[in-house]
Amino acid sequence: MKHLVRRMDDAEQRPGDPFAAGARPCALSVTRIALTNFRSYARSELNVSAAPVVLAGANGTGKTNLLEAVSLLSPGRGLRGAKLANVQRKSPAEASPDGAVPLWAVSATVSRLNSTWEIGTGLLPVSGAAQPRRVLHLNGAAADSADVAELLPMLWLTPAMDRLFLEGASERRRFLDRLVFALDPAHARRVARYERATQERLRLLKNGVRDRAWLDGLEETMAEAGVAVTAARLHVVEALNVELTARGAHGAFPCAHLALTETGTDAAQLQTALAASRQRDADAGRTSIGPHHADLEVRHTIKRADARDCSTGEQKALLISIVLANAWLQKKRHDDVAPLLLLDEIAAHLDVNRRAALFDEFLALGAQAWLTGTDTSLFAPLKARAHFFSIDAGRFTAAGAA
Numbered sequence: 046m047k048h049l050v051r052r053m054d055d056a057e058q059r060p061g062d063p064f065a066a067g068a069r070p071c072a073l074s075v076t077r078i079a080l081t082n083f084r085s086y087a088r089s090e091l092n093v094s095a096a097p098v099v100l101a102g103a104n105g106t107g108k109t110n111l112l113e114a115v116s117l118l119s120p121g122r123g124l125r126g127a128k129l130a131n132v133q134r135k136s137p138a139e140a141s142p143d144g145a146v147p148l149w150a151v152s153a154t155v156s157r158l159n160s161t162w163e164i165g166t167g168l169l170p171v172s173g174a175a176q177p178r179r180v181l182h183l184n185g186a187a188a189d190s191a192d193v194a195e196l197l198p199m200l201w202l203t204p205a206m207d208r209l210f211l212e213g214a215s216e217r218r219r220f221l222d223r224l225v226f227a228l229d230p231a232h233a234r235r236v237a238r239y240e241r242a243t244q245e246r247l248r249l250l251k252n253g254v255r256d257r258a259w260l261d262g263l264e265e266t267m268a269e270a271g272v273a274v275t276a277a278r279l280h281v282v283e284a285l286n287v288e289l290t291a292r293g294a295h296g297a298f299p300c301a302h303l304a305l306t307e308t309g310t311d312a313a314q315l316q317t318a319l320a321a322s323r324q325r326d327a328d329a330g331r332t333s334i335g336p337h338h339a340d341l342e343v344r345h346t347i348k349r350a351d352a353r354d355c356s357t358g359e360q361k362a363l364l365i366s367i368v369l370a371n372a373w374l375q376k377k378r379h380d381d382v383a384p385l386l387l388l389d390e391i392a393a394h395l396d397v398n399r400r401a402a403l404f405d406e407f408l409a410l411g412a413q414a415w416l417t418g419t420d421t422s423l424f425a426p427l428k429a430r431a432h433f434f435s436i437d438a439g440r441f442t443a444a445g446a447a
């Protein structure tokens with residue numbers, strides 16, 4: 046899949062100079078993003094320097110699509126959680142320069158400290174196979190998702206997450222797991238191992254298979270992986286609480302306190318419980334115990350209120366507080382490198398003071414933030430410190446803050 050990886054000439058020009066106002070280059074940044082047959086993009090490319098990026102314009106122009114493409118450079122289904130086949134452009138596909146036609150492809154140049162890396166991912170049809178296959182390349186060679194996650198850690202906030210504290214536990218688990226493997230890339234493997242064993246066990250139970258040795262083996266895997274998943278979640282929850290407490294309650298964003306429910310930490314006990322629940326799980330068609338039932342509880346420490354009982358603006362501020370705490374933890378643990386931040390329509394529900402505080406925070410972090418919004422005036426404090434672009438028909442036009 047060579048079309049996914051392209052080396053950039055070091056002399057290639059990028060628009061603007063966000064460092065004119067004294068901003069420092071980000072230690073980790075995406076300096077090129079290219080899309081083929083992705084959502085609203087037939088074939089587009091954007092080049093920037095190691096500075097924040099603001100994508101402003103009317104709804105429906107493809108701002109969130111671009112952020113989603115960046116997010117798919119990390120493990121999983123990206124910031125929308127879409128099925129991989131569904132991000133393919135609906136219009137006729139564009140062929141790549143070598144004549145191949147990927148269902149969709151995203152490639153990027155990543156700058157980290159003093160090194161440059163090329164990352165590519167996409168969905169390819171496989172001859173003789175019913176389902177297409179997702180591929181991931183790092184500098185032209187097949188790569189493991191955990192390796193890429195370690196190279197390019199990222200966090201995101203989207204409008205859909207504004208209801209995180211009001212909806213089901215599954216979304217909060219996914220949010221927590223994203224925070225965990227941002228700090229511990231191996232967490233993605235643990236979760237995948239647990240989920241594969243859980244799905245296989247449930248398939249056997251539904252089909253009436255009662256092979257004891259087979260089920261014992263799957264349940265042993267579930268117990269070992271499940272306890273490891275829970276331990277990693279608890280470790281990050283504790284670390285975040287320490288960081289949030291240290292940050293205090295006097296900033297623009299409220300101090301949050303996190304807790305994890307369903308925290309079984311004994312593998313032998315979990316394996317015994319799984320064996321005892323086989324008939325119940327077969328009848329119900331679901332696995333009744335395990336870390337996939339865990340929930341993340343969040344409280345506003347000053348108000349002493351559960352997040353779900355706070356106002357919409359307070360809930361958004363709590364989310365931002367947690368994500369920023371995680372970003373600072375990553376910076377401290379990972380060679381002073383802050384993660385990439387994807388902030389979709391982040392200005393919604395934030396007053397002018399909190400917007401300015403958020404901008405100051407990620408600039409202090411040295412994090413490359415990719416931000417979207419409909420009104421450039423919302424990002425005026427970033428004038429001369431970020432790239433500003435408008436998008437029209439898949440083309441990017443350099444612009445300025447209003």
